Every structure is written in C-alpha cells, then in structure tokens.
Amino acid sequence: MAEKLIIFDTTLRDGEQSPGASMTKDEKIRIAKQLERLKVDVIEAGFAASSAGDFDAIKAIASLVRDSTVCSLARANDKDIQRAADALAESDNKRIHTFIATSALHMEKKLRMSPDQVYEQARNAVRFARKFTDNVEFSPEDGSRSDLDFLCRVLEGVIAEGATTINIADTVGYGVPELYGNLVKTLRERIPNSDKAVWSVHCHNDLGMAVANSLAGVQIGGARQVECTINGLGERAGNTSLEEIVMAVKTRKDYFGLELGIDTTQIVPASKMVSQVTGFVVQPNKAVVGANAFAHASGIHQDGVLKARDTYEIMRAEDVGWATNKIVLGKLSGRNAFKQRLQELGVELESEADLNAAFVRFKDLADKKADIYDEDILAIVSDEAAAAHEKEYFRFVSLSQHSETGERPHAKIVFSIDGAEVSGDSDGNGPVDATLNAIESKVGSGAELILYSVNAITNGTQAQGEVTVRLSKSGRIVNGVGTDPDIVAASAKAYIAALNRLQSKTEKLNPQL
Numbered sequence: 001m002a003e004k005l006i007i008f009d010t011t012l013r014d015g016e017q018s019p020g021a022s023m024t025k026d027e028k029i030r031i032a033k034q035l036e037r038l039k040v041d042v043i044e045a046g047f048a049a050s051s052a053g054d055f056d057a058i059k060a061i062a063s064l065v066r067d068s069t070v071c072s073l074a075r076a077n078d079k080d081i082q083r084a085a086d087a088l089a090e091s092d093n094k095r096i097h098t099f100i101a102t103s104a105l106h107m108e109k110k111l112r113m114s115p116d117q118v119y120e121q122a123r124n125a126v127r128f129a130r131k132f133t134d135n136v137e138f139s140p141e142d143g144s145r146s147d148l149d150f151l152c153r154v155l156e157g158v159i160a161e162g163a164t165t166i167n168i169a170d171t172v173g174y175g176v177p178e179l180y181g182n183l184v185k186t187l188r189e190r191i192p193n194s195d196k197a198v199w200s201v202h203c204h205n206d207l208g209m210a211v212a213n214s215l216a217g218v219q220i221g222g223a224r225q226v227e228c229t230i231n232g233l234g235e236r237a238g239n240t241s242l243e244e245i246v247m248a249v250k251t252r253k254d255y256f257g258l259e260l261g262i263d264t265t266q267i268v269p270a271s272k273m274v275s276q277v278t279g280f281v282v283q284p285n286k287a288v289v290g291a292n293a294f295a296h297a298s299g300i301h302q303d304g305v306l307k308a309r310d311t312y313e314i315m316r317a318e319d320v321g322w323a324t325n326k327i328v329l330g331k332l333s334g335r336n337a338f339k340q341r342l343q344e345l346g347v348e349l350e351s352e353a354d355l356n357a358a359f360v361r362f363k364d365l366a367d368k369k370a371d372i373y374d375e376d377i378l379a380i381v382s383d384e385a386a387a388a389h390e391k392e393y394f395r396f397v398s399l400s401q402h403s404e405t406g407e408r409p410h411a412k413i414v415f416s417i418d419g420a421e422v423s424g425d426s427d428g429n430g431p432v433d434a435t436l437n438a439i440e441s442k443v444g445s446g447a448e449l450i451l452y453s454v455n456a457i458t459n460g461t462q463a464q465g466e467v468t469v470r471l472s473k474s475g476r477i478v479n480g481v482g483t484d485p486d487i488v489a490a491s492a493k494a495y496i497a498a499l500n501r502l503q504s505k506t507e508k509l510n511p512q513l
C-alpha cells in the first residue's frame with residue numbers, strides 16, 4: 001500500500017494574507033465547504049487571534065466541516081493558542097498550528113529574543129497546545145534560513161513536547177529544490193525522535209520555485225504533508241499551488257508513488273470560487289486551472305489530439321473539473337430550479353431572504369443574457385454575499401454613458417451613499433474612466449487605483465464581464481469584483497464594491513508581525 005501525501009490547504013490563512021484578498025466570514029465558509037468537497041485533509045481556516053472576524057469564521061468552519069481536519073494558526077504564546085483552541089472547540093477533528101521564527105535574523109531583529117528564549121517558548125507553546133488536542137503542528141518560521149544545529153535542537157524539543165507535525169517553512173521563498181529537499185532529509189536523519197512526527201513542507205514562491213521545492217521536500221526529504229493554496233494564492237508571489245502539487249503527484253505516480261485523498265474533479269470549481277471571491281484573476285497559461293491549460297491552438301497539436309488524445313495531453317480536462325460549458329438555466333427557469341442548481345453547486349444561502357435576493361439578480365441577468373452557466377450563478381452568489389456583508393454603504397443603482405468615435409466619453413451614474421441616492425457625472429479618456437470619475441466626483445475617496453482587469457466569465461461575446469478593481473489607501477489594499485454583461489457597468493460595480501471594503505473597518509493582525 002502506497003503512503004499517503006497529506007494535503008494541507010492554507011488558502012483561508014496564508015492565502016488570505018495576500019494584500020486585498022481578505023475574505024468575509026461567509027466567503028470563508030463557502031470556500032471551506034468547497035475545500036471539503038475537494039477532500040483536502042486539513043483546512044487551515046485562519047489565525048484566530050488576528051481579529052474577531054477571523055475567530056468567528058474559524059468557529060463557524062469548525063462546526064460545519066466534518067470530513068477535513070480544521071486548523072487555526074497561533075503564535076507561540078498562551079494567549080494565541082487559547083484563542084485558537086476556543087475557536088476550534090466545537091470540532092472533533094481539529095489541529096492547532098503554532099510557530100515561532102528560528103533564523104538568527106528573525107530572532108535578533110524581529111523577535112529580539114535569544115535562541116534559548118525561542119527554544120523555551122517553542123516547547124512551552126507545544127506543551128500548552130497539547131492540553132486542547134493531540135493534533136499539534138509546529139513550524140519554525142524562516143526555517144530554511146535557520147542554523148541547522150539550532151533547528152535540530154528546537155525541533156527535537158517540540159517533538160518531545162508532543163508536536164505531531166513538523167512544518168519546515170521557507171517563509172521568504174529562498175529555497176532551491178535540491179537544498180530544501182536535503183534540509184528536510186538531514187533534519188529527519190539527525191533528530192533522534194523525528195519518526196514521532198509527520199514532516200511537512202511550506203514554501204513561498206518568490207523565486208518561482210514553491211512547487212518544485214515542495215516536491216523536492218517530498219521526494220528527497222521524505223515529507224508527507226504539503227502546505228499549499230488554491231491558485232497559489234498568497235502574499236507577494238504566493239504560496240505553493242495546490243492544483244499543481246496534486247496533479248504532479250497524481251500524473252507522475254510512477255515517480256512519486258504516493259496516494260492522495262483529493263477529488264480532483266473539484267479543482268477547477270475551487271479555483272474559480274477562490275478567484276471570484278478574492279478578485280485574484282488566474283493567468284490564462286497557469287498550469288491546470290488557467291483558461292488555456294487544455295487549449296490546443298497549433299494545428300499539429302490539434303491533429304494529434306484528435307487522433308490520439310495522449311499524444312499531447314498528460315491529464316484530462318474533465319479529471320480536474322473543466323466542464324464543457326453547459327447551459328444550466330435560462331429566462332424561463334423558476335425559483336425552484338435556481339435553488340436546486342445552487343444546491344448542486346454546493347452553495348447554501350443563509351436565509352430565504354438571501355435566496356430571494358439572489359433569485360432577483362438571476363432574473364435580472366436572464367433578461368439580458370439568454371443562457372446562464374454555472375459560472376454566472378456563482379458570480380451572482382458572490383456579488384450577493386459581498387453586498388450582504390459590506391452592508392452596501394455605497395450601492396450601485398444605474399448607469400448611462402455615451403461614447404462615440406472622436407468624442408470624449410461621458411458617464412452619468414446613480415448610486416446611493418448610506419441610503420441616500422446621489423448622481424454624479426463626468427467625462428474621461430474612455431467609458432470606464434468616465435464612469436469611475438463620475439463615482440469619485442461624489443465620493444472623493446482619495447484612493448489610488450492600482451489594478452483594473454476585465455475577464456469574461458464564460459465564452460462568447462454575450463458572456464458576463466467580470467471586472468476586478470484594486471484600490472490602495474493609507475497602506476490598506478482592497479479588491480472589488482463586479483459582474484455584468486455590460487463591462488462598463490461591471491467596472492462601476494467593482495469600484496463600488498472596493499469602496500465598500502475600504503469603508504469597512506475590519507483590520508487583521510498579520511501573524512508574521
């Protein structure tokens with residue numbers, strides 16, 4: 001029987017640390033349920049001590065998720081660990097993940113602690129966490145840049161206290177595959193009680209090697225857990241991408257010889273959900289989940305694939321959940337059909353009122369667009385969830401804009417600010433510019449637009465446009481996503497969604513600070 005590779009998903013914790021990717025409780029719950037359908041072994045649902053919102057989200061996920069272990073991050077102190085334990089209390093399948101930095105640089109400059117103090121604190125933390133669960137993970141932060149002897153001492157100490165998973169963090173993405181793989185191997189060989197723990201890899205993608213480093217940790221080092229995120233979401237250049245790890249291990253089972261518990265047909269739905277919720281668009285040529293990942297454009301390839309699929313395909317699109325665009329609903333579909341499709345997609349709306357609001361949006365869309373696809377339904381739900389959470393301080397009402405060759409475009413927008421309707425108008429370089437200027441003429445947010453991108457949700461010119469807007473103000477970065485068959489209206493909705501996020505005051509602590 002082949003050994004199992006544990007897939008530890010940290011989209012909701014490390015992924016969420018990506019500036020602008022912060023999620024509401026409802027969004028986290030939706031993603032957690034999708035991760036459970038994907039059958040990930042461990043869901044790191046958040047960092048309980050970082051904010052009241054994250055605590056609540058972990059608590060809700062801990063009581064809803066049954067088939068995956070639910071985990072919370074905690075710094076190596078009693079207060080954080082107590083908070084993690086409280087958030088996870090209702091789960092009977094939980095893990096506490098505690099960490100402290102072990103590199104000389106981090107200990108001296110960031111923690112201002114001596115190695116002996118770090119050693120004691122790490123041991124104390126694991127001992128305390130074990131009071132709440134026998135499933136305790138310990139990570140030496142910046143582990144890949146830590147002194148080997150010191151790392152051995154700390155890890156031996158925490159295993160003696162009962163840590164059951166040891167996770168070697170390549171926090172700043174400094175590792176290269178051979179060295180990182182050998183680091184894990186050496187640690188396992190040198191630490192006398194290393195066989196009492198599962199070894200895990202946690203890599204960041206600053207040099208584009210997170211997946212390669214993680215796989216080296218598995219193959220050379222003997223790690224049996226990989227920490228990763230959907231779409232490789234994460235701070236800076238991101239984390240190890242779950243879909244790439246899973247499909248590499250599955251497709252090259254001849255080489256890795258490991259079993260996985262993952263239902264790979266749920267990969268693309270998970271990718272789309274995370275992208276839609278966070279506004280982090282997946283690049284078209286991204287492995288496995290990019291729109292072009294299975295598109296054969298060259299004549300030679302197309303000819304080969306038609307004659308024998310495996311001439312140019314090493315995986316099948318349907319095995320990772322790429323559905324052939326299926327029309328699922330239309331103008332004549334009723335509330336029950338809509339509700340049933342939501343259930344089939346695994347979306348549970350909290351109340352009848354939420355369902356009714358989503359159904360109104362669906363009907364609105366079906367009036368403009370003949371065929372409604374799953375992606376459209378998920379976008380409606382995403383918009384609805386965001387609107388409900390942000391309480392829509394700013395709310396889109398209507399837009400009219402005029403553009404003509406040789407004329408400067410003009411837009412007039414009606415929206416509400418805290419319930420009171422206002423109307424702004426402006427011109428601009430293009431219709432989108434005019435529309436955003438018209439909004440700003442009334443809001444005067446002072447925010448800087450740092451990203452604007454448009455994507456088609458499905459194929460064809462009648463597809464809905466999905467616009468992502470990223471705003472930055474006083475060091476805060478937020479994303480807004482808006483969908484509409486009219487991309488100028490989608491832009492206005494995205495901008496308003498981002499303004500709503502700037503308006504809400506939920507601040508989180510970054511665990512690494």
Ligand code: KIV
Binds near residue numbers: 141167
């Ligand atoms: O990158 C890192 O060091 C982390 C730890 C908290 C595991 O995310």
Ligand code: ZN
Binds near residue numbers: 014171202204
């Ligand atoms: Zn990390």
